[in-house]
Amino acid sequence: MLEFRKDIFADERDDHLQEIGQPTQRQDMLGHVTGTSRYYDDHRFANLLHLKVLRSPHAHARIRSIDDSAAARAPGVKRIIRAADVPVNLNTLLSLMQFGKDDEPSLASDVVRYKGEPILGIVATSERAALEAMALVRISYDPLPAVFDVEEALKPGAPSVNPAYPKNTFEYHGKYDHQKLRFGDVDAAFAQADIVLEDRYQMSPIEHAPTETNGSIAVPDTNGRIVVYTSTQALFFSLDTAAKINALPSNQLHFIGGTVGGGFGGKVDTMTEPLAILAARLTGAPVRYRLSRHEEMQFGSPRGAERIYIKDGIMRDGRIIARQVRAYFDSGAYTRLSSYAVIKCAGHIPGPYSIPNVYADVYCVYTNRTPATAMRGFGVTAIDFAIECQMDKDAVAIGMDPLEFRMLNAYRDGDMKAHRREAKNCALIECAQVAAEKAQWPLRDEFRRMSSRQGGGSARAGVTDRSRMPTPAAPPRVPASTAQRAAYERPMPAVSPAVTPPPAPPIPPQPSAPAGSSHGARRFSSVFGTRRR
């Protein structure tokens, strides 16, 4: 089922290794087959309380009134947690990296913006008691118009979903409602192209559906701290998010995790820890907040839907000379991580191909549905679907074999990519050759002779006049003869006479700091984990 082609790229590897490359048994396998691997919920506590969250039944509504008095008196109920109880009730996940505005409450107070948005927490001696108490809560709503389509949301007059972003798009670089990618001149290229093909692709939201749902247990510790057993995929990310929401110094929290029953990106949002911690602080007891499967399916953050328009300009000889993309990420009611995915998507366009003219606008759009989050392939899965379907259509349009068409356009070492970095360490061609051989997909001789290491950076890639390209800020190219290193080092300036180092890169103009607070910061800060707010 799985075999190696060690002969390919053998000259770039040193295969004399002891432990690397061995099919060593997993450290956790014995625990898995004996059922003794400890997940967050495999810890028992006396007097454990259970937190369940009352959720909005409306996609968009104003909350007129909340009467939780009957619920507070219900059997087994220890505490009702309201919006006013949350110390810092507005956050965005990437505030830890100073990216984006705080836009999402832990508990909604005046407006609910998606069906399932949390409004109240009920802490009780059993889940059943909490759910029965929940049925006694009386909330009256004034429904508001809702918007569910990303392009409708961008039209003037569309209902405004998220007050931090009133036009229903995330703000990039303080001035744009999308991330741009501009390389070459697509309009001129489309005018020249033999064939222009346009199409639209749509990916719907999907579930991570790990067999273990999201959850955490917050336990007051003997020394006044709170210990949190968690299913998170990112321990300190969740710790710092929970510390911010609870207005606690980070060292008051002790997070324990590391063995998780599947994540796939769905356990990054830190949805249960902040309220579990708050509940533990308010009751003085250990509290578990565990999403039921129904909650995960209906209200847990999904992979966000994406709508992608692609327009390709191709020549009859097989070259793609232009690719234009307009992509919309459906972020749902709040930002979470979609703002980041947009940039990742923009950096991925036009795919692993050398196309001399590329133009893309990528949007993060708000709608009145469950906020989306990362999932396996975040920012890339949908655009790859769109690109690879489009490639097939392009090939059929000019009567070329779909695999040969891809190989013809595949990027090679030395090609310039649309985000203005030199391609290196490429291997698309070799993967195509090997898969074709294995599947008995016939390829013509010239395609079986192609190599990622030859022909790059030349007229083949359509970028002949590199003096017109802005000099890349990347470090100088490393000669291919350098032995493979075991750890990251900045490549040394080239010493081989065969390689001419490019001129020293100009320092990119520093973006001017946004006025006032750090709202709308344009980029990630590398100072992770410290908050300047």
Next chain:
Amino acid sequence: MKTPIQFRLNGEDVAAFVEGGANLLDTLREIVGDLTVKGGCWQGTCGTCTVIIDGVPRLSCITLAETCSGSSIETAAGLRRGSELHPLQIAFMERFAAQCGYCTPGMLMAAKALLDKNPNPTRQDVIEAISGNICRCTGYEPIINAVLDAARDHTRSRV
């Protein structure tokens, strides 16, 4: 108002007081303390909580604890005899048939229930036996192979 129940768990006598309507999954985990049984959905649709009751694979999350009084229940905790792993456990290890491991206890019990009744299953028999158990990580192929291996090597044991 709690009901006393008694049953055998992996060969040992167990007694518990349970609320009316309590399911066997929560009873085993929270009251009896057998944490090898995992909960995936509490809706009876994923198979993660599979245990064997009187020789039959059952979903413990939708089995009323009270109906198990007097029954013989097997969970993953009872698979190994002392330090000796069950052939299924050995086969799962050798086939790398677990990644996150969360579906594994339920999967093992579904497989054990098959092999206890049918020591010589076909591939199709194995597929049918585990069709009620969701795995999100492995793609099922290594699990099917592991169960077939265990069936072939039923005489193997390991100290």
Next chain:
Amino acid sequence: MAKHRGRGVATINYPIGMNLGGDPSQALVHSNPTGKFTVALSSIDLGQGMKSVVRQICAETLGVPVEDVYVDTADSDTGPHCTGSFASRGTHRVGNAVIVAAREARAVMMEAAAEELEVDPGDLETDGRGNIRVKGAPHRSITVQEVAMAAQFQQGKTIAGRGIFLVPLSDVDPETGEMSPATCYAHACLIADVEVDDETGDVSVLKITSAYEIGRAINPKMVEQQLVGGAWMGMSHALYETVEPYYPDPRHGPRDFNEYLMPGPGDICPHEIVVLERPAPDGPFGAKGIGEMCANPVLPAVANAIFNAVGVRINDLPITPERVLRAIQARGGAVPAARMR
């Protein structure tokens, strides 16, 4: 009223690590008194095998057997910071941090051994089996265990190391999108063979053939786990899964696994995989990351295979039987596309 076979292909690459970088990971490596090593992390194992990959990388760097290394994670009191397990960053970022930490620990270990053997540290090598010996004179050797005891109790040295790996954060140009998304990329070509029933719209994936270039396979069995499991998830995404079946109409979302469909063990197909390795210059022993890319190529390969089988293009995910049937009806019937050869 027929079943038609078709074949489709996709070729992709995948960026390794968090987009733009700026996502550090740290590791601590230390020896106990008898020469057994612990790696302390706060990194998360979701099933992708973080602990196991790190164990092998640490053992290789230290020059000791893998049984003498244990990975302890995740505890915020004892494990140093790690950005998290996502973005296919684990092997690359955490692996590199572990190498740095293990190198420091190894250097102290070799110094301590040199003092015991009265040679220069540069004259020594590890045999990977728990011994440190003089190069060219293997009879002059000492065990790692003896070295650890001597270091602790006589020499007063800590056989320990710290490591951090950080790809510096890249800017993004607002006007052009110029950026450094990643320092390395993995690659794949995947061919899907399907059968389409033109009466029911049902699509069966019969076989998958793939080639993945992954930099360096740290553990071939775990590579297989990811590539096989990922392809299954890709098939599931392509043909079965949705939270909103009538997106953007948000209604009729699934409430349980009866309503949220995924392929079961009876729906899987054989998957032949070939692995290539072109080491990333900044990867741990050249390794890249494969956790996410292994699902992606299946989606378009299946869509392209459906076109090859019955001549219809489905641009919307998931490709349900309903969508296939509607497309076939709109086309006036199944039209098996001619192969290009």
